[in-house]
Amino acid sequence: MDIRYLNHFLKVVATGSMSEAARQLGLSPAAVAQQMRALERELDVSLLVRQGRSVQPTAAGQRLVERGHTLVQDADALRDWVVTDEDEGELRLGTVNTALHGFLPDVLQAFTTLHPRVRIALRIGITPTLYSALVQSELDAALCLKLSFDLPKTVSWTPLRQEPLVVLARACDAQRDPLELLRNEPLVRYDRQLAGGSLAQHYLQAQGIRPHERIELNSIMAIALLVERGLGVGLVPDIGQGLAGEHLCKLAVPPVSCPDGELAPPRELGLLWRNQSQRGRWVSTLLRCAQDAALTQP
Numbered sequence: 081m082d083i084r085y086l087n088h089f090l091k092v093v094a095t096g097s098m099s100e101a102a103r104q105l106g107l108s109p110a111a112v113a114q115q116m117r118a119l120e121r122e123l124d125v126s127l128l129v130r131q132g133r134s135v136q137p138t139a140a141g142q143r144l145v146e147r148g149h150t151l152v153q154d155a156d157a158l159r160d161w162v163v164t165d166e167d168e169g170e171l172r173l174g175t176v177n178t179a180l181h182g183f184l185p186d187v188l189q190a191f192t193t194l195h196p197r198v199r200i201a202l203r204i205g206i207t208p209t210l211y212s213a214l215v216q217s218e219l220d221a222a223l224c225l226k227l228s229f230d231l232p233k234t235v236s237w238t239p240l241r242q243e244p245l246v247v248l249a250r251a252c253d254a255q256r257d258p259l260e261l262l263r264n265e266p267l268v269r270y271d272r273q274l275a276g277g278s279l280a281q282h283y284l285q286a287q288g289i290r291p292h293e294r295i296e297l298n299s300i301m302a303i304a305l306l307v308e309r310g311l312g313v314g315l316v317p318d319i320g321q322g323l324a325g326e327h328l329c330k331l332a333v334p335p336v337s338c339p340d341g342e343l344a345p346p347r348e349l350g351l352l353w354r355n356q357s358q359r360g361r362w363v364s365t366l367l368r369c370a371q372d373a374a375l376t377q378p
Contacts (some may be wrong), residue, residue: 081122082315083152085115089127090216092116093141094341096134109353152217168197171362174210174222175202176277179349181301181320183241183373184223190369191362194366198362199222209274214352220365221353223370225275237352241374244346246281247331248307248314248323257345258331259287266294266312268303274345275299276317286336317347 092112093102102112120127127141175184180202188200203210203219210222215235221241231237247258249265262284269291270277270302277298283292294312297303300323303314308327315333317322323330351370353363 081119082115085119086113086144086148087152087217087260089119089141090145090152092128092135092180093145094212094216094370096136098135112228138272149215149217150206163174170201171357171359171366172201172203172218172220173217173366174213174224175204176207176210176224176349177204178300178317178319179223180204182321183370186373186376187366187370188225191366195362195367211352214341214354217354219354220357220359221351221366223349226348226350227352231340234355235352236355237350238371239348239350240345240370241349243317243319245315245333246318246323247333248304248316249329249331250307250310251325251327251329253313253330255330258333259289261313261331262287262289262291262315265292267291268306268312268314269293269296270300270303270316271298271315273294274298279317279347280315281333283333283336320328 088101088105088107091105094100095104098112098116099109100345102109105112116128123144125140127144128135129138177287187198192198203213205213207222207224207227210219210224211227213219214222215232226237226239237357247261248268249256249258249261253261269360270280272278272281295306300316300319302316303316304323304325306312307314308325318330351363351367353360357363
């Protein structure tokens with residue numbers, strides 16, 4: 081059995097769509113469909129059935145799903161096991177975009193100094209997508225936001241840094257009250273469909289602020305550039321030194337309370353990884369590098 085076909089079958093089941101699975105895998109839908117037919121011929125059983133525009137596993141397909149993840153993980157471990165040089169290979173790392181612009185470059189610099197022959201395959205995405213890729217054995221670790229549900233025993237999480245909300249403003253506004261800026265200046269809004277943008281929206285509502293919205297976009301770094309150009313102010317998670325700028329300032333905002341009286345928690349960034357991986361020694365090094373970088377970042 082071609083382990084790639086099995087991995088792609090799991091992706092099809094996870095997405096419920098051959099076309100979406102093909103898009104995420106970087107293949108054509110026809111290629112994925114051909115692989116699924118080859119897998120069915122090899123096993124001599126029907127694995128998928130169409131239901132409208134989606135596909136669902138048959139009873140046999142569901143049984144393959146139940147064992148498939150373990151088989152893919154074992155294949156990954158076997159590849160690592162037979163590598164003759166134990167410090168040479170590939171570490172598959174996922175990251176949220178804000179970490180890439182924040183402290184991840186420091187982490188990668190420290191890691192590659194310790195493991196110069198390890199290649200890092202970096203995937204950028206939002207936290208739910210990275211988590212899905214991790215549990216499907218497509219990633220070894222992910223630098224992402226804290227998830228809102230309990231993790232399975234096969235996955236571990238270590239928090240690295242908290243990212244409280246800050247107001248981004250021009251340097252000439254550094255002495256102004258941040259809430260006054262949010263009330264009176266145009267807002268370059270962080271996308272409300274993202275965790276940080278949703279956090280900012282809840283904060284504005286808690287403070288009773290109805291801002292004059294000018295632009296809404298999904299990049300904190302782009303928001304910083306627009307604020308520097310005088311297009312308004314931003315309310316975003318503090319990603320660290322990535323928000324530094326000669327004509328830009330960051331202003332801390334007063335905390336707000338939850339309905340139960342507790343202070344609303346800031347956004348939390350950490351490292352998520354699979355426990356059963358032969359790349360675990362590299363993940364451990366990556367975690368130490370990330371912890372060191374988090375201590376030195378503002």
